[in-house]
Every structure is written in C-alpha cells, then in structure tokens.
Amino acid sequence: MSDDETEVQDAGFDEWLDAAEADAAYALECPDGHGSLPPRRVCPDCGATDLEETSLPDAGEIETFTVTHVPTPAFEEDAPYATAIARFGPVRLTGQVVGVDLEDVETGLEVELEITVSETTGERVLGFGPV
Amino acid sequence: MRDVRVAGAGLTAFGHVPERTSRDLFAEASIAAFEDSGVPREDVEALLYGNFMGELSEHQGHHGPLMAEAAGVQAPATRYESACASSGTAVRDAVMRIRNGEADVVLVGGAERMTNLGTAGATEALAIAADDLWEVRAGMTFPGAYALMAQAYFSEYGGGHEDLAHVAVKNHENALSNEKAQYQSAIEVDDVLEAPPVSEPLGLYDSCPISDGAAAVVLVSDEYAAERDLDAPVSISGTGQGGDRMALHDREFLARSPAAREAGEEAYADAGIDADDVDVAEVHDCFTIAEVLAIEALDVAPIGEGISAARDGRTTADGDTPVNLSGGLKAKGHPVGATGASQIAELSALLAGDHPNSEFVADATTGVAHNAGGTVASATVHVLEVDR
Ligand SMILES: [Zn+2]
Numbered sequence: 001m002s003d004d005e006t007e008v009q010d011a012g013f014d015e016w017l018d019a020a021e022a023d024a025a026y027a028l029e030c031p032d033g034h035g036s037l038p039p040r041r042v043c044p045d046c047g048a049t050d051l052e053e054t055s056l057p058d059a060g061e062i063e064t065f066t067v068t069h070v071p072t073p074a075f076e077e078d079a080p081y082a083t084a085i086a087r088f089g090p091v092r093l094t095g096q097v098v099g100v101d102l103e104d105v106e107t108g109l110e111v112e113l114e115i116t117v118s119e120t121t122g123e124r125v126l127g128f129g130p131v
Numbered sequence: 132m133r134d135v136r137v138a139g140a141g142l143t144a145f146g147h148v149p150e151r152t153s154r155d156l157f158a159e160a161s162i163a164a165f166e167d168s169g170v171p172r173e174d175v176e177a178l179l180y181g182n183f184m185g186e187l188s189e190h191q192g193h194h195g196p197l198m199a200e201a202a203g204v205q206a207p208a209t210r211y212e213s214a215c216a217s218s219g220t221a222v223r224d225a226v227m228r229i230r231n232g233e234a235d236v237v238l239v240g241g242a243e244r245m246t247n248l249g250t251a252g253a254t255e256a257l258a259i260a261a262d263d264l265w266e267v268r269a270g271m272t273f274p275g276a277y278a279l280m281a282q283a284y285f286s287e288y289g290g291g292h293e294d295l296a297h298v299a300v301k302n303h304e305n306a307l308s309n310e311k312a313q314y315q316s317a318i319e320v321d322d323v324l325e326a327p328p329v330s331e332p333l334g335l336y337d338s339c340p341i342s343d344g345a346a347a348v349v350l351v352s353d354e355y356a357a358e359r360d361l362d363a364p365v366s367i368s369g370t371g372q373g374g375d376r377m378a379l380h381d382r383e384f385l386a387r388s389p390a391a392r393e394a395g396e397e398a399y400a401d402a403g404i405d406a407d408d409v410d411v412a413e414v415h416d417c418f419t420i421a422e423v424l425a426i427e428a429l430d431v432a433p434i435g436e437g438i439s440a441a442r443d444g445r446t447t448a449d450g451d452t453p454v455n456l457s458g459g460l461k462a463k464g465h466p467v468g469a470t471g472a473s474q475i476a477e478l479s480a481l482l483a484g485d486h487p488n489s490e491f492v493a494d495a496t497t498g499v500a501h502n503a504g505g506t507v508a509s510a511t512v513h514v515l516e517v518d519r
Contacts, residue, residue, distance in 0.1 A: 013264045036381070037265060044376065064286065064385055066278035067331040068270065072255040075270045083271050083330075085279055085380045092380035094269045094279075107286050118270075126269045 012039020017124050021115045026053040027091045035090025059131050060088035062109040067102050077120040086111055086128055099129040134353035135229045136363040137515070138236075139168025140476035145344035145464030146313045149247035152189060153182065153468075154201040156345035157242040160469075161202035164238070164347035169361055175349075176234040178208035179225045181218025181241030182468035184256040188244045202347070204238055214260035215417060217241055218346065219471025219502030219511035223370045225350050226513070235355040242345035243466035253341045257467070260505040262378040274338055274418060276379055276506045278330035281420035283385035285332070290438035292332045295419035296323035297442040299336050299461055302416060305448055306458025308487035313340050313464030323419075337419040342464035346473035365479045369402025369514030371395060379506045391428035391501060394512040398499070402514035406430035409452060410495035411481060413474040415503040415510075416459040425501050426454060429512065448491040456481055456488040471502035471511060482517035494519075 009015075016038050019025055027035040028051040030043035035054070042049055065084035068075075075081065082097035082105045097105050098116050111128035118125050141163025143156050157180075165172060178199045185191045195208035211221040218241030225239040245253050257273040258266075266276070285291055300320055306312035318336060326334040356363045373393030376382050383389065399405060412431055416422035423437040431452050432440045440446040446454035457463050457477035460470060478498045480486035492498075498515045 010264060044381070064279045064283035066275050066282060066333075067328070068272055068275045068278075069327070069331075070250065070254060070272065070274065070329045071270065072258050072267070072272055073251045074255070074268075076251070078270065080328075081270060083269060083275055083279070085283075085385065094266050094271055094378065094380045096270050107282070123268070126265075 017115055017126070020113050025056045025113050027056055027089065028052070029054040029090060033090070037091055054090065056088040059110050059112055060086040060093070060128070062086045062105070062107055062111060062128070063092065064107060065097065065105050074121050074123070075118055078118055084128055093126060095126040095128045098127045133230050133232065135226045135367045136351050136353060136356045137365045137367065137475065137479040138170050138349040138351045138356060138361050138363045139164050140348045140479055141167060142311050142473055142476055143345045144311045145342045145466055147246045148343045151244065151343060153185060153194070153242040153244045153345065154197055156244070156343060157198050157240065157347065158201040160240060160242070160345035160347040161238065164349050168349040169359070170236060170349050170351065172203050173205065174236045175204045175206045175238045177206050177228065177237050178202065178204055179211060179221040179237060179239045180208060181211045181221045181471060183212060183214055183217050183243060184245065184467070187256045188248050202238060213509040214504035215415065215465070215467040216471055216502045216504030216509040216511055217468045220372065220509070222348070222471055222475055222513060223372055223511050226367050226370045229350060229352050235352045237350045238347060239350055240345065240347035240472045241468035243468040244343050245341045245466060246343050250341065265378050272330060274333055275330040277418040277420055278333045279379060280386055280424065280506065281332055284420060284423065284438065287386045288435035288438065292324060293320060294438045294442050295337055295423070296320040298416065298419040298422050299323045301441045301447050302455050302459040302461040305456050305488060306462035309458050309463060312458045312462055313342055314462045333418055333420070339417045339460040339465040342466040344464060344466035344469050346469040346476055348472050348475050364518045365482050366516055367513055368516045369398040369404065371397025371401060371512045373397070373510045375508045377505070377508050387434070388424045388428040388503065388507040388510065390507050391425055391503060391510040391512065394510040395429045395501070398512040398514050402516070404497055404514060408497045409499050411456060411478070411492045411498045412452060412454045412501065413457060413478045413498070414454055414459070414501040415470070416455055416461050417465055419461070421503065422454065422459065424507070425503065429499060429501060448488060453491050456486070456491060474500040474502060475513060475515070478515050482515055
C-alpha cells in the first residue's frame with residue numbers, strides 16, 4: 001500500500017485486500033447462495049441486488065496452477081513465480097503461490113490467503129501460502 | 132433472408148514490422164481486398180473494423196474514420212473491440228447488416244500493431260483482456276491464463292505437453308506454403324518440448340508470436356453479387372456469438388470454452404448444418420491448448436479427445452477434418468484485431484480453391500471459423516459454404 005494519501009484507491013477491491021490482510025476475507029453472496037467477488041452490486045448469476053458479505057473459509061484448495069517465466073513489467077523481478085486458481089468456499093480466486101518451492105506447487109494443495117507484495121512494484125498481491 | 136457472400140479479401144503478410152502504423156497496414160489489406168473483389172470503393176456502405184490495443188501501441192483511439200480514410204472509403208465506420216475476437220464480432224455485425232437489408236456492401240476487417248511494444252509491453256497490453264483487479268494484479272498473464280487451462284485440462288481429461296506439441300508441429304507444417312505467414316518453418320515435437328518455458332506447461336513454441344498485420348474482407352449481398360456478376364462462390368451462411376464470465380476463476384469450467392460452444396451451436400443452427408458437416412476449420416489457436424478447447428467446443432472432437440486429434444492425424448492436412456490449414460495463429464501470426472477477419476479470408480480462399488492448401492480440401496463444401504477473445508469470455512463462430 002502506498003503512503004501517498006492522494007493515491008486513488010479502487011473502491012471495493014482495496015477494502016477487500018485490507019480485510020484479507022486482517023484475516024477477514026469475504027465473498028459476496030446473493031439470497032440464492034451464488035458467490036462472487038467485489039466490487040459488485042448485482043449477482044452475476046441471477047441479477048439479485050441484495051448481496052451480503054460472507055466470510056471465506058480459512059483454507060482453500062488449488063484447482064490449477066502455472067509457473068510464469070515471462071511476466072508483465074509489473075512482475076519483472078518476481079519471475080519465475082507460480083500463479084494458481086484456488087477455491088475458497090463459494091468463490092475461486094487467482095493468486096500468486098508463495099512460501100513453497102515452485103516444483104512443489106500442485107493441484108489439490110491446501111492453501112490460505114496471504115496478501116504479499118510484488119518485488120517489482122511493491123504493490124499488494126493476492127497470494128496463497130501453504131496451510 | 133439474404134445470403135451474404137465473400138466478394139474479396141486481402142491480407143498483409145503477418146510478422147515483425149514495428150515501424151508500420153495500423154493505418155498503413157489496413158490500407159494495404161483493403162487495396163488487396165478491393166482488387167480481389169472487383170467491387171468499387173464507392174459502393175461500400177459501412178466499414179466495421181476490429182482493433183484491440185491501439186491506445187497502448189500507437190496512442191490512437193477512434194480508429195473507425197481513420198481506417199475508412201486509409202481504405203479510401205466514404206462511409207460511416209465503427210471500431211469493434213472484443214480483445215482477440217475484435218474482428219470476429221465485426222464480421223458478425225457485417226453479416227447481420229447485409230442480411231437485414233441495411234447494406235449491400237460492407238468492408239470488414241481489422242489490424243493490430245504490436246511488435247513496437249516489445250515482448251514485455253505486448254505481454255502487458257494483452258493482459259488487459261483479463262480482469263485487471265482479480266487476475267492481472269495477481270500476476271496472471273495471457274499465456275499464464277491459457278497455461279492454467281492447460282493444466283486443468285491435463286488434470287481433468289489427461290494428455291500432456293507432448294500432445295500439445297503436435298498441434299504446434301501441425302500448424303507450422305500447414306504454414307509452409309502460406310506466403311503471408313509469419314513462420315514458414317517446420318518444427319518438430321522436440322523443438323516444442325525443449326523451447327524456453329513461457330508459463331508452464333506452455334513454452335515459446337506453444338504460443339503464437341507477437342505480430343503486426345491487417346485483414347480486410349468485402350462482404351456483399353447475394354443480389355449485389357448477381358447484379359454485378361461477381362466471382363463470389365463462398366457465402367457466410369451461419370453466424371454465432373457466445374459470452375462467458377470475464378475472469379477464468381469465475382467460470383464453471385476451467386478446461387472448456389462454453390462461450391465457443393454457444394457460438395458454434397448458434398452458427399450451426401443458423402446455417403442449418405451439424406458439426407458432422409464441417410469439412411475444414413480455422414480456429415483460434417493463440418496457444419496450443421486453445422486449439423484443443425476450440426475443436427471440442429465446436430464438436431469437431433469429443434470432449435476430452437481434442438488433445439489427441441493432431442497427434443492422431445485427425446486434424447492434420449490429410450486428416451478427416453483439417454484444422455488451421457492456414458498455419459493458424461500459431462504459425463501464421465496473431466495481430467489480434469485482424470485475426471477474426473483473416474480467418475474468414477483464409478477459409479474463403481481454401482474453400483474457393485484459391486489457397487496453396489486448397490488441394491487438401493478439394494471436395495469440401497463447409498468450413499467453420501472460430502475467433503476467441505481473452506480466455507474465451509468472447510467468441511464468434513462463422514460457417515462458410517462454397518457453391519460446388
Ligand atoms: Zn445469485
């Protein structure tokens with residue numbers, strides 16, 4: 001996070017990262033139980049507009065992963081790094097896998113959210129660490 | 132409903148020409164398309180133009196009127212942006228305009244200038260086709276997204292990198308005779324397996340190149356073609372478009388392309404054909420795994436069997452259903468905004484007998500073109516048929 005008070009935040013997203021850093025990550029849920037991620041006013045599955053925050057489980061499971069060697073400039077100094085999609089209750093998330101050797105990342109690996117920072121930009125990055 | 136015919140098409144060579152502007156590229160493609168069609172420029176009633184990253188690569192928005200000027204066309208012009216499916220969506224709207232009688236002659240095409248951005252810049256520009264907040268900021272790249280799909284596919288249906296390598300080998304082989312292709316070089320399975328990794332399991336030879344290029348197609352109504360006695364044996368008889376959630380992690384399936392299936396089913400029904408009728412296909416193989424997902428979505432291969440289609444020779448030039456006889460995005464190149472229209476140009480030439488690889492589809496009557504945007508949150512499919 002930047003110390004610059006004038007820096008514009010992304011409403012919904014930056015609050016979510018703040019919450020995740022405080023171990024209070026959440027998804028949005030509609031009355032029919034469809035999960036989605038903020039910022040969002042409408043359930044993308046059914047169009048319901050009364051969305052409520054629901055806590056994410058502490059642990060998730062990696063469903064697929066890759067090790068990226070050719071990054072965007074924002075991750076130039078981070079490469080190679082592992083990116084995964086992991087399921088946490090009603091939603092899946094895309095994140096960078098940290099705290100584990102690249103060759104040990106695998107489908108089915110149990111992970112928890114860990115907000116980390118890009119070595120290149122110092123910006124916060126949604127990450128997954130082994131449980 | 133009025134039939135829509137391909138009167139002519141033009142392509143620039145696809146490749147590395149960082150100094151050329153997209154207006155210059157599109158001018159070249161459109162000149163070729165008009166010469167091929169025999170249609171006078173003044174008959175064009177609209178230009179529908181696909182482009183994805185013009186703001187980033189050449190600080191240029193509002194491409195429509197600029198490209199009409201470049202093509203020498205006095206007609207209203209609109210830019211279509213659907214990531215790598217930009218000109219596929221432009222073609223679809225062009226078809227619908229002609230069908231519903233709003234126009235008899237439409238120029239449709241696209242261009243992209245990419246190589247001037249360099250690899251890092253192009254990687255960044257392509258990544259914006261994904262969800263910025265939830266994917267790009269987590270470090271996901273465009274090859275990375277397809278790598279996530281490839282790994283999910285292997286887990287779900289089996290297969291591996293060596294199967295994918297056969298897709299790349301096949302498409303390079305097909306491009307050998309295509310003088311417009313970026314790569315006219317044969318490769319072997321080992322070359323693919325030993326290439327530097329981009330996003331595992333995908334390596335350099337699993338990935339399409341970064342390309343500059345343009346495509347232009349002159350579409351006309353059946354009546355116009357008849358009145359002018361045009362040589363236009365290929366018609367676009369079906370069109371379809373599908374959509375899906377933006378982020379890969381929000382999809383029901385990580386190893387399938389429902390948007391392409393939706394587009395394919397709509398296009399098949401529109402043309403009154405079945406998947407069994409498809410003789411030849413041009414599909415969006417931005418990465419080797421993308422061709423696998425595409426042919427399964429189009430029912431050219433059953434779910435879970437697309438991975439082995441190239442290896443088993445079912446989709447090679449002499450196979451049951453040749454796929455990407457042009458060389459595909461993999462070897463022909465992928466100037467993203469031009470790709471959808473270039474597939475129409477290639478497929479039309481293949482069916483009409485005007486393509487170096489037409490010999491492989493000499494009896495073909497029906498072809499299908501599939502253009503995908505992002506990780507297939509957008510997809511268009513067109514059915515082309517030729518008078519025999
Ligand atoms: Zn809902």
